[in-house]
Amino acid sequence: MSYSDGKGGNTLEIFSFAFMQRAFLAVIMVGLLCSALSFFVVLNKLSFMGAGLSHAILGGIAIGVLAGINPLYSGAVFAVAIALLIGYLSKHGKIQEDTLIGVFYSSGMALGIMLISFKQGYYPELFSFLFGNVLAVSIQDLQFLAVVMFFVLLYIVIFFKELFTISFDEELARAAGLPATTLYLGLLVCLALTIVVSVKVVGVVLASALLVIPAAAGYRLSGNYRLMLLFSLLTGLVAGLAGLFISYYLNIPSGAAIVLCASAIFFLSFLSRK
Amino acid sequence: MSINVVEIRDLDYAVNGNQILEKINLQIEAGEFVGIIGPNGAGKTTLLRLLLGLIRQTSGQVRIFGLPPAQLGKKREAIGYMPQRPTFDRRFPLSTLDVVNMGLVTAGSLGCPLTRKQREKARCSLEQVGLAALQNRPFSRLSGGEQQRAFLARAICREPLLLLLDEPNTGLDLPTQHNFFNLLQQLQHKYNLTVVMVSHDLVAIARFAHRLVCINRTMHVHGKPLDVLNSPHLEKAYRCEFDVLFGRERG
Numbered sequence: 001m002s003y004s005d006g007k008g009g010n011t012l013e014i015f016s017f018a019f020m021q022r023a024f025l026a027v028i029m030v031g032l033l034c035s036a037l038s039f040f041v042v043l044n045k046l047s048f049m050g051a052g053l054s055h056a057i058l059g060g061i062a063i064g065v066l067a068g069i070n071p072l073y074s075g076a077v078f079a080v081a082i083a084l085l086i087g088y089l090s091k092h093g094k095i096q097e098d099t100l101i102g103v104f105y106s107s108g109m110a111l112g113i114m115l116i117s118f119k120q121g122y123y124p125e126l127f128s129f130l131f132g133n134v135l136a137v138s139i140q141d142l143q144f145l146a147v148v149m150f151f152v153l154l155y156i157v158i159f160f161k162e163l164f165t166i167s168f169d170e171e172l173a174r175a176a177g178l179p180a181t182t183l184y185l186g187l188l189v190c191l192a193l194t195i196v197v198s199v200k201v202v203g204v205v206l207a208s209a210l211l212v213i214p215a216a217a218g219y220r221l222s223g224n225y226r227l228m229l230l231f232s233l234l235t236g237l238v239a240g241l242a243g244l245f246i247s248y249y250l251n252i253p254s255g256a257a258i259v260l261c262a263s264a265i266f267f268l269s270f271l272s273r274k
Numbered sequence: 275m276s277i278n279v280v281e282i283r284d285l286d287y288a289v290n291g292n293q294i295l296e297k298i299n300l301q302i303e304a305g306e307f308v309g310i311i312g313p314n315g316a317g318k319t320t321l322l323r324l325l326l327g328l329i330r331q332t333s334g335q336v337r338i339f340g341l342p343p344a345q346l347g348k349k350r351e352a353i354g355y356m357p358q359r360p361t362f363d364r365r366f367p368l369s370t371l372d373v374v375n376m377g378l379v380t381a382g383s384l385g386c387p388l389t390r391k392q393r394e395k396a397r398c399s400l401e402q403v404g405l406a407a408l409q410n411r412p413f414s415r416l417s418g419g420e421q422q423r424a425f426l427a428r429a430i431c432r433e434p435l436l437l438l439l440d441e442p443n444t445g446l447d448l449p450t451q452h453n454f455f456n457l458l459q460q461l462q463h464k465y466n467l468t469v470v471m472v473s474h475d476l477v478a479i480a481r482f483a484h485r486l487v488c489i490n491r492t493m494h495v496h497g498k499p500l501d502v503l504n505s506p507h508l509e510k511a512y513r514c515e516f517d518v519l520f521g522r523e524r525g
Contacts (some may be wrong), residue, residue, distance in 0.1 A: 043366070054289070142360070161375075161376075161379050162385075162389065165379045168368070169357065171357045172377075172428075174328055176377075176381065177351075177380055178381055179381070179384075180406070189286045221365060223367050223412040224369060224412065225366075225367045225368050225372070
C-alpha cells in the first residue's frame with residue numbers, strides 16, 4: 001500500500017505520524033527477524049518451504065476472517081500445524097518434503113480463497129494480507145510481533161550451534177545424540193511464525209522473499225557464516241527501512257518496495273569479490 | 275582380559291522385507307583396528323549406522339561399551355564418527371576450525387555454548403592432524419586430503435575411545451591415502467583407540483588393520499588381513515575374480 005501524496009516534503013515529516021512510527025518499528029523487527037531466520041533457510045535449502053508456508057497460511061487467515069478472530073492468530077496456528085505436518089511426514093520418510101510443500105502450498109491458498117468467497121461483500125483487507133500494508137499495523141500487531149520475535153530469536157540464540165551443525169552434517173549431529181528432528185521441527189515452527197508476522201508488512205505473496213534474499217546476499221558477500229549472518233541482518237534492516245522511505249516518497253506499495261530493495265542489495269553483492 | 279568395545283550377536287537388519295544384513299556376529303576388543311570390507315551395497319555403512327544407533331536392528335544384539343546404542347547416554351561422547359564425504363555441502367560458509375568445533379556439539383552440551391577448554395581441544399586436534407596453520411582457512415578451499423584430515427580432527431576432538439570411519443579415503447590420491455592411514459595409525463597407537471573403518475581399498479586397509487571383516491549381507495570371512503585376502507570366500511563375497519580386486523598387489 002502507498003501513503004504519500006507524491007509531493008515529497010520534509011524528510012522528518014514521515015516520523016511525525018503515529019502509523020508511520022508503528023510502520024518503522026514493524027519493518028525493523030520483521031527485517032531483523034526474517035534476516036536471522038533466512039540464515040538457516042538458505043543453509044538448509046528451505047526457500048521452497050518458506051514460499052509454500054507463506055502461501056498456505058492464507059487458509060488460516062481466512063478462517064480467522066470468517067470466525068471473527070484476529071487473522072494473524074488463526075494464521076499462526078494454521079501455519080505451525082502445516083509446518084509440523086510437513087516436517088514430521090518428510091522426516092519419517094512418508095513422502096518427499098518438496099512434494100508435501102507443493103501440496104500444502106496450493107491447497108492452503110485454495111482454502112483461503114474459497115473461505116474468503118463466503119464472506120459477504122467486498123473485503124478490502126484481503127489485499128493487505130496478499131500484498132502487505134505496513135500502514136495498517138496496529139499496536140496489537142506490534143505486540144504479537146515482539147512476542148514472536150523474542151521467542152524465535154531466543155530459540156536461534158540458544159540452539160545456534162546445534163542448528164548450525166545439523167545444517168552442515170545431519171548424520172554427524174544424530175550420531176552425537178542431538179535430537180535433530182525435534183530441533184528441525186522447532187526451526188520450522190519459527191519459520192511459520194515469522195511468516196505470519198511478516199504478512200502485515202509484505203503480504204503472503206512476498207513474505208518468502210525476505211526469508212531468502214537477506215541471507216543470499218550475505219552468502220555472496222562472505223565466505224564465513226559469522227559475516228554472512230551479519231550481512232544478512234544488515235540487508236534485512238537496510239532493505240526494510242529503505243523500502244519504507246521509497247514507498248512513502250514515491251507512492252508505491254511498501255511490500256514490493258522492501259523486497260525490491262533487498263533484491264537490489266542481492267544483485268549488488270555480485271560486484272563483491274568473495 | 276580384554277574388554278569388548280563392540281559386540282554384535284546374531285544381528286539382522288531388514289527394510290520393508292528386504293534383508294540388508296543377516297546373522298552378523300562380531301566382537302571388537304579395545305585398541306583393535308578392524309577394517310570392514312565388501313562390495314557396494316553389502317551393508318557396510320548400514321553396519322556402522324547400527325553401531326551408532328542411527329537405525330535399529332530387526333533382531334539380534336548390538337552392544338557398544340556393554341550398552342545398546344540407544345542407551346549410551348553420556349558414553350556416546352566416547353564415539354568419534356566420520357561419515358562418508360558426500361553428506362556435506364562443499365560451499366558451506368565456515369572455516370576449518372568451525373568444522374572441527376562441530377565434533378564438540380553433543381547432546382550433553384545442548385543449548386550451552388562451547389567452553390574455552392573445549393575450543394582448545396578442537397585446536398589441539400587440528401594440530402594433531404597437521405592443519406593448525408589452516409584453522410582459519412575457508413573449509414571449501416582445502417584440498418580433498420586436507421578436508422579428510424579436518425574431518426578426522428573433528429572425529430577425535432572429543433578424545434574418543436571408539437572411532438568409526440566410513441570410507442575416509444574415498445576420492446584421495448594414493449600418496450594422500452597413504453599419509454591419511456599413517457596419521458590414523460599414529461593416533462590409534464598414541465591413544466589406544468579402537469578403530470572400525472569401512473573401506474573399498476582392500477590393499478591399503480590390509481596394510482594397517484589388525485583384522486578384516488568381509489561382509490556382503492552376511493559375514494563371508496574375517497580374520498587377519500593376509501588370511502582374508504587369500505581366502506576363496508573373498509571372491510564369493512565380491513562376486514568377481516581375484517585379480518580384478520587386487521591387481522598384482524595381492525598379499
